[in-house]
Amino acid sequence: MTRLEHLAALLGEAPPELRPGHVWLVGAGPGDPSKLTLEALAGLAQAELLVHDELVDPRILALAPEGAERLFMGKRGGRPSAKQADIIAELVAAARAGRRVVRLKGGDPYVFGRGGEEALALAGAGIPCRVVPGLTAGLAGLAAAGIPATLRGVSQAVTLATAHAAEGAPDALDWAALARFGQPIVLYMAMRRLEAVVESLLSGGLPGETPAAVVRAATTPDQAVLEATLATLSGAVRAAGMEGPAVVVVGGIVSARKVLGNYGF
Ligand SMILES: C[S@@+](CC[C@H](N)C(=O)[O-])C[C@H]1O[C@@H](n2cnc3c(N)ncnc32)[C@H](O)[C@@H]1O
Numbered sequence: 664m665t666r667l668e669h670l671a672a673l674l675g676e677a678p679p680e681l682r683p684g685h686v687w688l689v690g691a692g693p694g695d696p697s698k699l700t701l702e703a704l705a706g707l708a709q710a711e712l713l714v715h716d717e718l719v720d721p722r723i724l725a726l727a728p729e730g731a732e733r734l735f736m737g738k739r740g741g742r743p744s745a746k747q748a749d750i751i752a753e754l755v756a757a758a759r760a761g762r763r764v765v766r767l768k769g770g771d772p773y774v775f776g777r778g779g780e781e782a783l784a785l786a787g788a789g790i791p792c793r794v795v796p797g798l799t800a801g802l803a804g805l806a807a808a809g810i811p812a813t814l815r816g817v818s819q820a821v822t823l824a825t826a827h828a829a830e831g832a833p834d835a836l837d838w839a840a841l842a843r844f845g846q847p848i849v850l851y852m853a854m855r856r857l858e859a860v861v862e863s864l865l866s867g868g869l870p871g872e873t874p875a876a877v878v879r880a881a882t883t884p885d886q887a888v889l890e891a892t893l894a895t896l897s898g899a900v901r902a903a904g905m906e907g908p909a910v911v912v913v914g915g916i917v918s919a920r921k922v923l924g925n926y927g928f
Contacts, residue, residue, distance in 0.1 A: 666708040666726070670701055678705035679793070686754055686764040686790055688778050690771040690797015691715075693807075695882040696722045698798045703767075706795055710765040712757045714750065716776075718769035718908060720883070727765070747777060751784040758790040771799040775825050775851045799823075801849040804881035804910040808888045809920045809927035812849070817915045820846040826860050827852035842867025847914025854907040858897045864913065869893055874917035879909040882928070890920065 670678045679702065681687055687706040692698035707713070707726040715724060716737035724733055736745040736753060750766075757764045772778030772794060785792045801823050805812050812821050822841060828834045841848055842864045853860055854877075865871060871894030879887045891899040893913055920927075 666704065670705050670708070673701060678702075678708075681706055681709040681763045681765070681793075682791070683761045683763055684758050684791070686758050686766055686785055686792045687795055688766045688772045688782055688785075688792055689768070689795040690776075690778075690799075691719045691723050691767050691769055692798040693770055693800040693803040693882045694718070694720055694880065696720055696726075698803060698882055699723060699726075700795065700797065702795045703797060706765045706793075707767070709763055711763045713765050713767060714753060714757075715767040716769050719767055723767070747780065751781060751788075754781065754785060755788045755790055758785075768797070769800070770803075771797045774799040774801070774823065775827075800881055800908070801851060801910050804878035805849065805912060805916075807881040807886060807927045808876060808878045808912075809923040809925065810876065810878075810912060810916055811919055811923065812847075812916065814916050814919060817919070818847050820844075821914075821916075822846060822848045823851070824848060825851045825853070826856045838863035839867030842869035845869070847912065847916045850911040850913075852907070853911045854900070854905075854909050857900055857911065860911075861893060861897050864893060869913070873913055874915060875911070875913045876917045876920065877905060877909050877911050879905055879907070881910070888927075890917065 667678055689703045689706045710727045710731045713727045713731055713733045714736050736750045754764060754766055768776045768778055782792055802812050873893040875891050875893045875896045877889045877900055889899055889903055889905055
């Protein structure tokens with residue numbers, strides 16, 4: 664059976680068709696191929712051009728047909744990376760040339776991955792596009808570490824935020840308001856600004872003893888979890904020499920790890 668026939672058997676119907684001239688904006692999940700959705704697999708199996716980010720596992724890239732063109736056009740934190748305008752131009756040109764295009768992004772394409780911008784640009788250019796959600800690192804990373812994203816009796820909300828403002832833009836986040844909100848916070852792209860972020864939350868009134876954790880490279884063989892308190896977090900991360908990609912979680916939900924830690928993966 665081909666991959667598509669397998670999928671059809673699983674889905675109980677023909678998998679959705681990636682048509683010539685269409686783009687699928689696909690979430691690859693947090694890392695391990697086991698976290699890929701069936702719909703993402705269907706897109707990959709039909710791709711003629713695969714435009715992907717840096718954090719995508721080679722085993723996922725290998726799911727596209729052998730003859731498909733694979734083009735790395737991602738962002739590399741702090742290093743030269745493809746310009747957003749060039750990525751969009753590539754997607755538009757390939758779709759207009761009648762190719763079946765998959766734009767593959769880590770996690771979920773609409774969560775801190777600039778997928779929203781790309782979809783808006785495609786819509787502006789009149790290119791048909793299907794968005795295929797993926798498992799976002801902020802939620803999968805917590806599950807991997809044995810931390811429930813919400814927990815009745817402990818929290819009533821969870822904030823997904825990034826410490827990384829748009830290029831040239833000031834940090835628009837009101838950290839003191841987040842601290843006052845008192846509900847768990849899951850931070851993306853926060854490692855390089857960790858000290859400043861922790862300082863803002865502390866001076867905003869979040870108690871230093873608030874449980875906190877960092878989940879690095881969730882779902883990959885490099886996965887590592889560090890647990891601390893808000894007050895000790897930056898020092899512990901520095902001492903451990905821990906680097907991204909990582910999500911930082913601050914809030915009472917982290918304590919559940921004492922019981923649920925072994926339920927992670
Ligand atoms: C540009 S954002 C993309 C987020 C992605 N769209 C998502 O939904 O997960 C990149 C950030 O996601 C987080 N991240 C991505 N993969 C991760 C992983 N496997 N483990 C922990 N954090 C990860 C890190 O905070 C990283 O700096």
